[in-house]
Amino acid sequence: APPCLSAACDWASARLSAAVDPFAQPCDYFLFTCGANNVTADNRGHPQNRSGRSTLEDAPRGGGAGGRRGSLLQNLRQILAALQNTRTFYSSCLDTGSVETAGVEPFLSLIQEQLGGWAVSGQWVRPEFNSTLGVLMRDYATFPFFRVYVDTDPEDVHGLSKRYIQIDQPDLLIPIEWNNETKRSQVETQTLRPFLSTCQRYLTLLGAPDDKSLHHVGHFLSLSSELAVAASPPRYRLSKGQLYQRMSIRDLQLQAPDIDWLGCLQTTFEPLNITEDDQVFVHNLPFMVNMSLIVRKWKNKPENSNDPLQTFMVLNLLHTMMPALDSRFPRWQRCVTETEKGFSPVLTHLLSQGAAHREAQEIIQDIFSAFLSVTPRLLGNRLLFPMGLFVPPLFHPTYPAMNYGVVGFLVAKDLLHLLLPNGGCVWTHYLTVTDRAGGAGGGGGAALTAAQQQELWVQYTALQTALQAYQLNLETRPEDTSISGLSYTRLFLSSFSQMNCDSDPHHESMPLQPSFLITVFCAGSDLCPSDLRCPRN
Structure with a gap:
């Protein structure tokens, strides 16, 4: 040999x-x-x-034993470092004093410096849609138009536990209900009113003039409502065979062309080598098709020079970043949840790498x-x-x-x-x-x-x-x-x-x-x- x-x-x-x-x-x-x-x-x-x-x-x-001990100790050091970072993140989440001192400036700076601004602030450069979407997904675990995560194939009879990218409908911010008679999601007006006033208050806290905030919130609700109607609960999708639809990224691009699927996934999972031939699991293909059409419509509206798509993405980011903002924004006791979401994959990777x-x-x-x-x-x-x-x-x-x-x-x-x-x-x-x-x-x-x-x-x-x-x-x-x-x-x-x-x-x-x-x-x-x-x- x-x-x-x-x-x-x-x-x-x-x-x-x-x-x-x-x-x-x-x-x-x-x-x-x-x-x-x-x-x-x-x-x-x-x-x-x-x-x-x-x-x-x-x-x-x-x-020998020394080499094995060294390998295990090195792995242990990395795990302990990640654990320390996790503790630091959780402590900072609870450190309301620093949060109150900083106010909303870090969030506004983030929008301006990393996302190209937005029309609400009056200072923006009309950034490219898919580029902004990729940054939100990769750096801030924010998924405005679709949700991405990694999981196994449930039909893997061999138990090989190979992991695939899963693409699902997003967790929409507006309250929606499922109509069993029409088999469609719907938005109730009475539940939207308090949500509308909350969004207006948040925009005011972020520095938007009162006379313009209603205009931006209106576009946000209209876009959210169109996406909500295209969504459906898991039990309905299961009955229609719409869960775990395996397809290549290339095929998904043909079905929903207004999202740069390969670019967004490459950005999100960098530095993994992802190609358009890779297989993914789509959990609501009809939603993805409709979502792509909705994005195209809002892109091409001539009166939308203020780019409601950008505002929609920023408000979704605000929802993600809420625990890091001052007490005027409800923290919702999400420190534990956010810590687990942010660090559990890192610790799992370190344990297994x-x-x-x-x-x-x-x-x-x-x-x-x-x-x-x-x-x-x-x-x-x-x-x-x-x-x-x-x-x-x-x-x-x-x-x-x-x-x-x-x-x-x-x-x-x-x-x-x-x-x-x-x-x-x-x-x-x-x-x-x-x-x-x-x-x-x-x-x-x-x-x-x-x-x-x-x-x-x-x-x-x-x-x-x-x-x-x-x-x-x-x-x-x-x-x-x-x-x-x-x-x-x-x-x-x-x-x-x-x-x-x-x-x-x-x-x-x-x-x-x-x-x-x-x-x-x-x-x-x-x-x-x-x-x-x-x-x-």
Whole structure:
């Protein structure tokens, strides 16, 4: 196999070179075991050097336990930094003193400097519609004409949890009701009157002259009402099959051409590479079509030199920014909600960015295939594995052989513990195999408890299953590389031997080092690169 030259592979190579090689020293498992009390050993069962430090800790920086600890600590620092930012945001939301001092000036400056102003203030440059819309979506989580978020495909029967952009109708600011007889949304005049007076008061607080505020609010209500009539509740859209309509961004552009869909989505999800061929889920295509026509109509009205579309977007931004304004604008106790909305995606991303999800999913799927597609359920309909399992140096997308030797083994072992088979007859076979390996089983088998016998069977079977899964992976991805010049099988088994006794919740039931299983495995297989028999003494 060609050598892997990535930084991650260099770390993995250092880890391998600093640990005991089961093929160079195949009999060490007799001296150092997971539960040994009579041997001076570190927590991996490896002998310590004269300085008292384990040989693994002497590995170059980035390799071995130190490298893994460094990776986890770096990830933890980022998470804690994000948590601190979250606390700061929440505290500032509650800091009404600073808000009262600043007043509305920060909001007015934002409109003028970042959005090109608006007609209400009398100072504006008539900014480009789609450009302003993209900025509102990206920087202020404000969605005046349609709502955008990310979620999974509900019909994903394979459970791959691939995430897609979802495009839904917006949360309109005006109160609307659904008419079951006409099957249309409608606006009640009596509910609009208090909303109208509130909007006028807000415009006055923002510095709009009283004689002009009614004009701008009128356009805002007219545009809002047209959009409201095109909207419909989820239960109605579900009955019409209008939820989760999969389509490409190109097709959506053809259906609703007055929105620059690709540009707005690229701006919102920058720096992700989004193309017009990407698939999205649309939750009310008829609304999107009508909304596009409404935008076109209001763009082309000759009397609308004051650009009501811009005013509509700014008033939607005002609704988003309300918690940051002074007490004249109701804060609505939204600090917790806004903090969660703003920072939950960031924290989720930081928690998961260290895990190579596609490669982890491949390992799990291959392990399932090795069990005749048995899919256990531990938490609801999901099997939970900690994300700490999928970070370097034990796991990395550039060395599948090591991934399967460690993570693949752990996944297979956890599945076997869910199944909890009766290993009695297998233990008889196991003793026979160990006797052929050089008498390792001998009379010691009788001293093992039933739990220890079962754990031996579970770990041995998990090792076989993980190797079978890795061989399946090689058939579909033969481009796997080598580390330290080792063959695929030797790299797989060598990485398995690096298992940490303390990290295994079942280690108390495992009386032998993981490397002992390699000797037993190689005694009954022609896949191993060398003979691992030990002398009887």
